[in-house]
Amino acid sequence: MLDMLVVGGGYVGLAAAVAVKQAAPHLEVQVVEAAPAGVWEKDERASAIIAAASQMLDILGTWDEILPHAQPINRMIVTDSRTSDPVRPVFLTFDGTIQAGKPFAHMVPNVAMVRALRGAADRLGVSIRHGLSATGFETTATHTTVKFSDGSTEETRLLVACDGVRSKLRDMAGIRTVNWTYDQSGIVATVAHERDHEGVAEEHFLPSGPFAILPLTNNRSSLVWTERTDAAERLMASDDLIFEEELQRRFGHKLGEIRLVGGRKAYPLSLTLSRAFIAPRFALAGDAAHGIHPISGQGLNLGFKDVAALAETVVEADRLGLEIGSLNVLERYQSWRRFDTFRMGVTTDVLNRLFSNDVTPIRIARDFGLGVVERLPKIKDFFIGQAAGTTVKDNPKLLRGRSI
Structure with a gap:
């Protein structure tokens, strides 16, 4: 019988398996992934990894492998x-360093991250099975039996669902969600440009939604472009020339000509928040527990926070001889993560509604607010510390750069 079975072999699922197995090598940990082997290694996207999450990845033995591919946000x-304004006034700037030589975040290609986590899982002896989806599970007082699409079953003391925002396991467990859509779509692309971005990230608040330019290595940038759903559908249906022209209108010309790299x-x-995490x-972790608007760039980092809290909960319970799958043990994980997740979900929802419009009184008020923050260095330092995850008092050990 397994000690922990993780369903979902993405970044959060792999990190959860690695974190538990590294701290408690005697536990039997397995990851089951519905996609065929190699699919995650073809992911062209990149993610913002905050300082606290990079500290965790360092403890897990993966950051040194990731770092050569990472671009610090300076x-x-x-x-x-x-979009039509000839000049875009800068209302707010943040120094990207939280201390000398330490940026608050890095932009990391997803393929580099999953490769490093897969390598760590292999070294630790975590079993990974591909091409299987969970079709149901039954829980008794001593274990859970999970049924898979090939007819096989696994018994485990703890089942961890990391199977995405439309989690089937969450539904099977009878856990309800708070959910609503924004009538917006996020367009993700990578561009190459003539001039060096110098590690500067930009967030342009446009009437249709935020347009984020996030620096990558080798004179490239990752774009997270929020548009009304109907406009996004037209853009996705257009050819590369029209798409690049629309990109250039929003991107600007300060980095020279741009061109699409990849797809x-x-x-x-939408916003999806699970009413319970356990x-x-x-237990739920990652997008299975929460899906938030990308306006803050915190989606994956919330998942890594789940990993750190869940791993510490499980490992410390095991050391005390407690049953790692019991509700009494898992309640610590839920109380650790649920409030923070709801707070971030509400924050991103409010920010998106505040900035994704062109109502003049609201526009004047929000620009005044940004200007006030710009003139208060201590407030800016507080915000950047919170964004980096390094000033949170109740952070799990891994997020503080400490082993469990």
């Missing part, structure tokens, strides 16, 4: 304008 610029993808934006011998 500075952040926030503007608020219309472009769009996905509907059930008997069952």
Whole structure:
């Protein structure tokens, strides 16, 4: 019988398996992934990894492998304008360093991250099975039996669902969600440009939604472009020339000519928050527990926070001889993560509603607020510390750069 079975072989699922297995090598940990082997290694996207999460990845023995591919964010610029405005005034700037030589975040290609986590899982002896989806599970007082699409079953003391925002396991567990859509889509693409971005990230608040330019290595940038769903559908249906022209209008010309590198993808934006993170011998983590608007760039980092809290909960319970799948044990994980997740979900929802419009009184008020923050260095330092995850008092050990 397994000690922990993780369903979902993405970044959060792999990190959860690695974190538990590294701290408690005697536990039997397995990851089951519905996609065929190699699919995650073809992911063209990149993610913002905050300082606290990079500290965790360092403890897990993966950051040294990731770092050569990572681009530090040295500075952040926030503007608020219309697409047609000839000038985009900068209302807010953030120094990207939280201490000498330590940026608050890095942009990391997803393929580099999953490769490093897969390598760590292999070294630790975590079993990974591909091409299987969970079709159901039954829980008893001593274990959970999970049924898979090939007819096989696995018994485990703890089942961890990391199977995405439309989690089937969450539904099977009877866990309800708070959910609503934004009538917006997020377009993700990578561009190459003539001039060096110097590690500067930009967030342009446009009437249709935020347009984020996030620096990558080798004179490239990752774009997270929020548009109304109907406009996004038209853009995705257009050819590369029209798409690049629309990109250039929003991107600007300060980095010279731009061109698409790789493909472009769009996905509907919504808010999904699980009402509970646990059930008997069952825990949610990552997007299965929460899906938030990308306006803050915190989606994956919330998942890594789940990993750190869950791993510490499980490992310390095991050391005390407690049953790792019991509700009494898992309640610590839920109380650790649920409030923070709801707070971030509400924050991103409010920010998106505040900035994704062109109502003049609201525009004046929000720009005044940005200007006030720009003139208060201590407030800016507080915000950047919170964004980096390094000033949170109740952080799990891994997020503080400490082993469990």
